[in-house]
Amino acid sequence: MNIDTKKIKSMLDRKGRMKIFLSVCASCGACADSCFYYRNSGDPESTPSYKALNSLGIMFRKWKKLDYDDLTAMKKLIWGKCVMCRRCYCPLGIDISSAISWARTICRANGVYEDFSEGPSGIKDK
Amino acid sequence: MVIARIKPIEEILGFISGKKSVLVVGCAGCTAVCLAGGQREVDSLIVDLKDNKGVIFDGYTMERQCEMEFVAELDHLIDGFQAVLSMACGAGVQFVAERFPGMPVFPALDTVFVGANREVGQYQENCRCCGDCQLAYTGGICPVALCAKGIYNGPCGGSRNGKCEVDEKTACAWCQIYERLKDQGRLDQIMNIKKPMKWKNQTQGTLVQRGYEKFQQD
Ligand code: SF4
Ligand code: SF4
Ligand code: SF4
Ligand code: SF4
Ligand code: SF4
Numbered sequence: 001m002n003i004d005t006k007k008i009k010s011m012l013d014r015k016g017r018m019k020i021f022l023s024v025c026a027s028c029g030a031c032a033d034s035c036f037y038y039r040n041s042g043d044p045e046s047t048p049s050y051k052a053l054n055s056l057g058i059m060f061r062k063w064k065k066l067d068y069d070d071l072t073a074m075k076k077l078i079w080g081k082c083v084m085c086r087r088c089y090c091p092l093g094i095d096i097s098s099a100i101s102w103a104r105t106i107c108r109a110n111g112v113y114e115d116f117s118e119g120p121s122g123i124k125d126k
Numbered sequence: 127m128v129i130a131r132i133k134p135i136e137e138i139l140g141f142i143s144g145k146k147s148v149l150v151v152g153c154a155g156c157t158a159v160c161l162a163g164g165q166r167e168v169d170s171l172i173v174d175l176k177d178n179k180g181v182i183f184d185g186y187t188m189e190r191q192c193e194m195e196f197v198a199e200l201d202h203l204i205d206g207f208q209a210v211l212s213m214a215c216g217a218g219v220q221f222v223a224e225r226f227p228g229m230p231v232f233p234a235l236d237t238v239f240v241g242a243n244r245e246v247g248q249y250q251e252n253c254r255c256c257g258d259c260q261l262a263y264t265g266g267i268c269p270v271a272l273c274a275k276g277i278y279n280g281p282c283g284g285s286r287n288g289k290c291e292v293d294e295k296t297a298c299a300w301c302q303i304y305e306r307l308k309d310q311g312r313l314d315q316i317m318n319i320k321k322p323m324k325w326k327n328q329t330q331g332t333l334v335q336r337g338y339e340k341f342q343q344d
Contacts, residue, residue: 014202084154084189101189104154105199108187113165116158117246 001068003110008063011106018102019060021094025049031096034089037081046081048088048096055103071112078104079114079122127156127242128215129249130163130235135174138211141232145181145208150234151200151222152187153214160249163213163235171213171234191218197225204229239271257331258324263315265306272299278320 012019032038032047044050055078059066078100086097107113114122142148150168158164165187172183186203188196191214200222204210209230212219215237223231239251254270260278261268270276274292280300284291290298307313 098195101196104189105187108154108165113187114154114158115166116164117161117166119246120159120243122158 001111003066003068003071003112005063005066007109008059008066008106011102011109012060012063015056015102018056018095018099022053022057022060022099024092025053025090025094026092028091031088031090031094034087036085036087037083041081043081045077048082048100049090049094051077051082052094052096052099052103056099056106059103059106068110068112071107071110074103074107075112075114075123078107127159127240128217128237129160129239129241129251130157130215130237132162132167132171132213133234133236138171138232138234139175139178142175142178142181142209142211145230147182147184147207148175148209148211149200149204149207150175150183150185150211151191151213152185153189153191153212153218154187155190155192155214155218157214157218157235158187159243161247168213171211190214191221194221194225197221200225255331256323256325260320263320264303265310265312265315267299267303267306269299269303272302278323279316 027049029047029049031049035046035048038046038048055074058070058074082097082100084097084101084104088096090096116122118124150172152158152165152168153163154165158167161167165185168185168187172185175181175183184207186200188199190196191212204226207229209232210222210226211232211234212222213234214222215235216233219231219233223229240253240255241249241251244250252268252271254268254276256270260270269278269280273280274290274296275282277300280303281298282291282300285298285301286294288298288301290296303316304313307315
């Protein structure tokens with residue numbers, strides 16, 4: 001399936017501030033404890049910064065080369081490991097949940113989205 | 127979560143009759159989870175409406191329509207459309223309508239209740255948001271949503287063999303409450319007569335969580 005990288009670019013351009021924010025992430029890990037999902041699972045891939053950097057962060061870095069499989073691969077991170085409760089907190093002021101949410105919106109705009117008939121987190125495999 | 131179902135297509139067509147361009151807006155919150163108004167349902171509603179020749183449809187699904195920051199994503203999209211069909215619960219529809227007061231915003235769903243997911247596609251109502259939760263005394267079984275009469279001092283005289291007189295296929299909630307409390311040795315919880323309910327939910331609700339009072343706007 002084809003995705004529209006021009007559309008992705010224009011959606012990324014609308015959130016230029018998020019690019020700057022993500023680039024200042026110090027990977028300090030302070031946001032981890034504010035995420036119930038990380039606290040319950042202890043899974044390093046569920047820290048808020050990991051989820052944002054490996055979804056929207058990747059989109060900013062390699063939007064030209066993205067394909068449908070890249071977006072599908074993000075599903076288990078941005079839907080499977082985040083409920084968009086928006087409780088994550090970064091002392092540097094990075095709005096992490098907005099970044100994850102924008103990654104989800106970009107995925108949806110390209111036909112990749114959560115499907116709750118597949119399971120309670122909207123994806124097939126957790 | 128909030129449970130909703132799609133309205134009959136004829137009713138939706140009636141809302142948008144005469145409109146030349148319609149934006150169908152999904153909600154990735156509750157109505158996506160209950161398979162009524164997420165991205166998948168936006169796509170299929172657009173297919174169903176497309177028989178409507180000469181009308182331009184587009185779709186957009188946001189995280190939640192009950193949060194203004196997400197609703198604001200529509201700001202740059204909405205120009206040029208003559209109507210919006212919202213696939214959120216009633217709260218979401220109203221938030222979209224509030225953000226775009228000049229735009230006719232129509233509900234594509236009927237919001238039916240607050241409930242839980244029994245199975246994929248099967249939902250059960252178990253709370254009516256009464257504002258005075260009784261579950262502490264009733265063994266975790268809601269006497270408002272699950273008892274046909276919503277009584278606080280049950281059972282009524284119609285409870286028979288564990289079934290409700292209103293529908294004999296339905297369990298009597300008060301019978302279940304009794305059995306559960308008995309098993310837990312807590313029957314004293316329902317021995318006192320409860321005062322009449324204040325039915326606070328008859329007026330519009332606003333909730334400010336403790337600690338957030340300073341953020342409340344006048
Ligand atoms: S998002 Fe903020 S808190 Fe989290 S790792 Fe980056 S700088 Fe630290
Ligand atoms: S929005 Fe997602 S990342 Fe942030 S606290 Fe909630 S579950 Fe964790
Ligand atoms: S707008 Fe309604 S359906 Fe959507 S997330 Fe909010 S409460 Fe749930
Ligand atoms: S008593 Fe029933 S209706 Fe009232 S808040 Fe509790 S669960 Fe909801
Ligand atoms: S039979 Fe039980 S559930 Fe039915 S109305 Fe009476 S008390 Fe309520």
